[in-house]
Amino acid sequence: MLTNLSIRNYALIDDLNVSFPEGFVTITGETGAGKSILLGALSLVLGKRADLASLRNEEEKCIIEAEFSIGNYGLKPFFEENDLDYEQQTILRREILPSGKSRAFINDSPVTLDILSRLGDSLVDVHSQHQTLRLTENEFQLKVIDALAENQKLLGQYRETLSAYNSAKKEWQSLLDFQSQAAKEQDYNSFLLQELQSVPLKEGVQSELEEEYGQLSNVETILESLSQGNQLLNDEQIGVLGQLAELKRMVQNISDYGPSFEALHERIQSVFIELDDISVELDALQGRVEANPERLQEVNTQLQLLYDLQKKHQVASVEELISIREDLSTKVGKVANLEAEIADAEQRVASKETELTALAESLRKNRNAVIPKLKNMLQKKLHVLGMPSATFKIELELAPAFRSNGKDELVFLFSANKGSAHGELKKVASGGELSRIMLTIKSILAEYEHLPTMIFDEIDTGVSGEISNAMADIMSGMSKSMQVFSITHLPQVASKGQTQFKVYKQEVGGATTTHIKQLTESERVVELAEMLGGKSISDSALAHAKQLLQFP
Structure with a gap:
């Protein structure tokens, strides 16, 4: 309040x-x-x-x-x-x-103004003669019938089911739209997928191939460098290992003369061991590196295929090609399984539609049961309000589609006078009649809501x-x-x-x-007397005012 x-x-x-x-x-x-x-x-x-x-x-x-x-x-x-x-x-x-x-x-x-307005609608209902048009709206008329039918719980179930039904229909339609579009692209997507699957795409493969290609295409340079390096280390006259072995012997002779000489000897020994390992590695690499024109051609072909695919799909890495391959695989696989998905979605829609139809029928049954009661209440109250011949014709017809409040179209017709044909409220009722009808309906609603x-x-x-x-x-x-x-x-x-x-x-x-x-009580008497007879208040007006207020 x-x-x-x-x-x-x-x-x-x-x-x-x-x-x-x-x-x-x-x-x-x-x-x-x-x-x-x-x-x-x-x-x-x-x-x-x-x-x-x-x-x-x-x-x-x-x-x-x-x-x-x-x-x-x-x-x-x-x-x-x-x-x-x-x-x-x-x-x-x-x-x-x-x-x-x-x-x-x-x-x-x-x-926001919208939030304030929505709360305001729940707090105050302002009714004036020029605001009676809502009375002529089907949704409001059904609300009155639902109040008498105590349909609130059933309406809640119906609307919850309607939401699930609409979601299922949306999902089903989405699959149908996808199928329609995918059918046009399926052949091309399958071709692209096969093309990507024909290449051994894995993370790092491009770097490995580029490294191998670099080695195979420069075999002579690599072998020459390895040979020269081996010679520098092992030449009998000027080989680094021979020279270093001589240095090691010289320093070994003085290593017993103090910690600093011993530490120097250990460092030379460490360098000698490392260079000796390098010499072994150089020799091993020389044995492994060999010219292989067939493999060079094979690696070059694989690299060119990767480069071409990246250019075709406008990406810059194998990892991106892998992602595209997975997306294409999903699309192609989805189309392949689409018929089953569409059948499942259609079944869900049908199931919700059956459930929704049953709830709508329950709503209609409850509404039909109270319509005679509503007509009687309206006509009885309007009789008191000076409309003794007012009658209503209220019927439910099946709507072509589910609505937010059921599957009913309401025929709500009115006649103010005997012998007059029933017609739509907004067409046959005057402003004063609409006001009295609205007052009557609000008073009925107040008993149930x-x-x-x-x-x-x-x-x-x-x-x-x-x-x-x-x-x-x-x-x-x-x-x-x-x-x-x-x-x-x-x-x-x-x-x-x-x-x-x-x-x-x-x-x-x-x-x-x-x-x-x-x-105050005395001020009310004066105010009512003025309303009855004007500013010049008469004794009879005061007496009438007291009578209206039931004051002695």
């Missing part, structure tokens, strides 16, 4: 703060006093678009705050989904800056005192399970409120401002 509303620098409002009780609240005031301004400010904090013209002082920002008690609204999942702090006393705030920009907050956390705060904005315009009494009784009845506001010009309606507020204007220092206050 709405517990507090604070408005600053909006239209004719300078600074206003008002707290509201639960139950049935009526709001009265002269035409032009600012009742619509209050609604406009509330609509802003509920997420409606802002207008810079709404600022009272264009050099200051406008701030509107609304506090709600939301403990019974089941809104924790909404707060968790949007990463917001959940508080049973939740504050919505809207700021409109002089620049024209606006900001929105929920419990001091900045939010926990509705948000309801605001009826002058829906009693143009009706007689007797009918307005009946409308007030309906709103008062609704307020037993929810908070209901009625903005009204009719004393019969205003008197039925558990609490009454008055909106009025004051002129101070040449500036006009709008205010609102809760009326």
Whole structure:
């Protein structure tokens, strides 16, 4: 319920703060006093678009705050989904800056206008004569029937299954699309895959082949270098090993004369051993290296094939070719197994469709069961509201496809007069009739659902005192399970409120401002007397006002 509303620098409002009780609240005031301004400010904090013209002082920002008690609204999942702090006393705030920009907050956390609007829709339902078109929408009409049929749990199962069904259909269609496209590319992909599989692709193979090619194509140079190196080490006259052996003997003769001589000898010995190993390795390499023109040609062919493949696939390494080969293998293999996958996907769709059809049929059965009850309730309540001949024709027809709320098309026809043909609400019902029908439907919904705060904005315009009494009784009845506001010009309606507020204007220092206050019992008598007979209050008007309020 709405517990507090604070408005600053909006239209004719300078600074206003008002707290509201639960139950049935009526709001009265002269035409032009600012009742619509209050609604406009509330609509802003509920997420409606802002207008810079709404600022009272264009050099200051406008701030509107609304506090709600939301403990019974089941809104924790909404707060968790949007990463917001959940508080049973939740504050919505809207700021409109002089620049024209606006900001929105929920419990001091900045939010987008969309999030604020979605939460606002769950907190307040504003109903006026020009907002009755929703009544003519099939989805809303089905919602009323589902409330009476207690279809909420079944609808939850249906929507969960519908989501799974749509996902299965999407997957199936994706496979069909892939099959259609892949069929065109299959032959070419198979050719590319065979071409890549014909080459021994493995990591490092290119480096190995390039190294081998370098050796095979330079055999003579390698052998000549190895031979010369061997000769340098082992020549009898000037061989390095011979010279080093002589040096080693010389230093060995003095190695016993101190640690430094011994260390020098060890170093020469180490060098000699290393060079001797090198000599052995040179000799071994000479024995292994030999010219092999056939192998050279083979290596060259393999390298050219790798280079050509890299150029063809526009890559620079064997590793990238391996990745392409794996992708092609997956594609070719997937196409080969696609028929089985498509059959499985089609079976999943069929299974979900069967399950969905059964749930839709259960929804239809429950709906058909309560339609007579709904027609009876509507006609009975409308009779009290001055529409004794109002009748409805409500039927369900099978829709061609699954919808978010089942597989039903609703025929919801209305006739206000005896002998008149039934027709669509939006075509045959007047604005006043739509208002009374909507009030009736909302009152029925209130018996089966926990509705948000309801605001009826002058829906009693143009009706007689007797009918307005009946409308007030309906709103008062609704307020037993929810908070209901009625903005009204009719004393019969205003008197039925558990609490009454008055909106009025004051002129101070040449500036006009709008205010609102809760009326005391004596102030209510005066206000109702003015509504009955004008500013010149007569004794009979006062007596009538007391009678309406049931005051002694």
